[in-house]
Amino acid sequence: MRIDRALLAAALAVAPASAFADFNDNKPITATVTGATPSGYPRTMVEGLNAVVRDAYPGSSVSFKPNSPGGGVQAIATRQADFTATATGTEVRLANEGVAPFKEPLKGKFSYVMQVYDNQFIHFLMTKEWAEANGINSWADIAAKKPKMRLAINRPDNPQTTIGGPYEVMKAYGFTIDDIEKWGGSYVLGNSAIGLAAITDGKADVFMNARNLGDSLVKDIAGKRPLAWIDGDQATVQKAADTFNNKADMVPKDTYPFMEKDYPTVRMWVALLAGADVPDEVVYKYVKAIAENETRVQAIGGSLKTSFTAAKMATNPANLPYHPGALRYYKEKGLVK
Numbered sequence: 001m002r003i004d005r006a007l008l009a010a011a012l013a014v015a016p017a018s019a020f021a022d023f024n025d026n027k028p029i030t031a032t033v034t035g036a037t038p039s040g041y042p043r044t045m046v047e048g049l050n051a052v053v054r055d056a057y058p059g060s061s062v063s064f065k066p067n068s069p070g071g072g073v074q075a076i077a078t079r080q081a082d083f084t085a086t087a088t089g090t091e092v093r094l095a096n097e098g099v100a101p102f103k104e105p106l107k108g109k110f111s112y113v114m115q116v117y118d119n120q121f122i123h124f125l126m127t128k129e130w131a132e133a134n135g136i137n138s139w140a141d142i143a144a145k146k147p148k149m150r151l152a153i154n155r156p157d158n159p160q161t162t163i164g165g166p167y168e169v170m171k172a173y174g175f176t177i178d179d180i181e182k183w184g185g186s187y188v189l190g191n192s193a194i195g196l197a198a199i200t201d202g203k204a205d206v207f208m209n210a211r212n213l214g215d216s217l218v219k220d221i222a223g224k225r226p227l228a229w230i231d232g233d234q235a236t237v238q239k240a241a242d243t244f245n246n247k248a249d250m251v252p253k254d255t256y257p258f259m260e261k262d263y264p265t266v267r268m269w270v271a272l273l274a275g276a277d278v279p280d281e282v283v284y285k286y287v288k289a290i291a292e293n294e295t296r297v298q299a300i301g302g303s304l305k306t307s308f309t310a311a312k313m314a315t316n317p318a319n320l321p322y323h324p325g326a327l328r329y330y331k332e333k334g335l336v337k
Contacts, residue, residue, distance in 0.1 A: 027057065029281065031062050032062075052296055062286075067084070070102070082282065088269060088270055089317060093245075117306075125218070126229075138230060139232040150204045161209050165246075192207075210268070237265065246266055248267070291310040
C-alpha cells in the first residue's frame with residue numbers, strides 16, 4: 001500500500017506529542033491527589049497509593065490534599081488538583097449534570113483513571129431499643145409508621161454516602177430524607193466515625209453510612225448498645241442502586257454477631273479520576289505504578305486488601321471516558337480494546 005506522505009505529515013503534525021512519547025522510564029512526576037478527608041481510611045488509602053508511586057519513580061512529588069468526595073471532583077475539574085481517589089457513580093453523574101452539590105455541569109473536565117475497589121458497603125443500622133420501641137424491622141416499616149428518629153448520616157457534600165445510597169433507598173420505599181424532620185426527627189451530620197460515636201453516646205438511633213464489612217468498631221459498639229440491620233427487599237434496593245450504576249448485594253449473616261440472616265444493602269465501586277488537563281505521562285505512570293505493585297497496594301489494608309486487583313483497574317461501571325494516559329496503559333496490557 002502506498003502512503004501519501006503529505007497526509008502522513010499532516011497527521012503527525014496534529015497528533016499530540018504524548019501519543020508518541022516513551023513513558024517507560026524512571027523520570028519523576030508531580031501530582032496532587034485529593035478526595036479524602038483529613039483523617040480515616042480514605043486518607044490512609046491515598047497516602048499509601050502515593051507512596052507506591054513515589055517509590056516507583058524516585059524524586060516524584062506526589063502529595064495529598066484533603067477534601068470530600070464531591071469536593072475532590074470539583075477540584076480536579078477546576079485544576080486545583082490532578083487526581084481524586086474517592087469518586088463513585090454518584091459523584092460522576094451529579095458532576096456531569098451539574099446537580100447539587102455541584103453548581104454547574106463539569107462534563108468533559110474530568111475523566112476515568114481506574115477502579116480502586118468495588119466493595120464499599122452502606123451500613124443501615126438501628127439500635128434495638130429504638131427498633132423495638134417503634135415496631136421497626138424493615139424499610140417498609142419505616143415508610144408505614146413514620147417514626148421519630150435521630151439519624152446519623154453524612155453531609156450532602158459527600159454524595160456517595162447520602163444522595164447515592166440512603167436517599168435513593170428511602171425514595172425506593174416511598175419517602176425522602178426531608179420526611180425525617182417532618183416526622184419529628186433530627187440529624188447528626190458527619191462522617192461514619194461521628195455517626196458511630198453518636199450511636200455509642202445515645203445521641204442517635206439510626207446509622208446510615210459506609211464501613212468495611214465486619215468493622216471492628218461496629219462490633220464493639222454492638223456490645224454496648226445492641227444493634228440491628230434494617231431489613232429490606234433486594235429488588236427494591238437494586239432499584240435504588242441502579243440510579244448511580246451501583247448494585248444491591250447481600251451482607252452475610254456472619255458479618256456481625258447481631259445479624260439474624262443475610263441483609264440487602266447498596267454496594268458501591270470507588271474510582272480514581274483525573275482532570276482532563278493532567279498530562280498523559282503523569283496518569284500513565286500513576287496507573288503503571290499501582291498496577292505493577294498489586295501486593296503492596298493490597299497491603300495498605302481495608303477495602304484495597306479485600307477488593308483491589310490490577311486486572312480490575314480498567315473496570316468502568318459508569319462508562320466515563322478514560323483519560324488518554326490510563327487508556328494507553330490498559331491497551332498496552334490488553335485490558336481494554
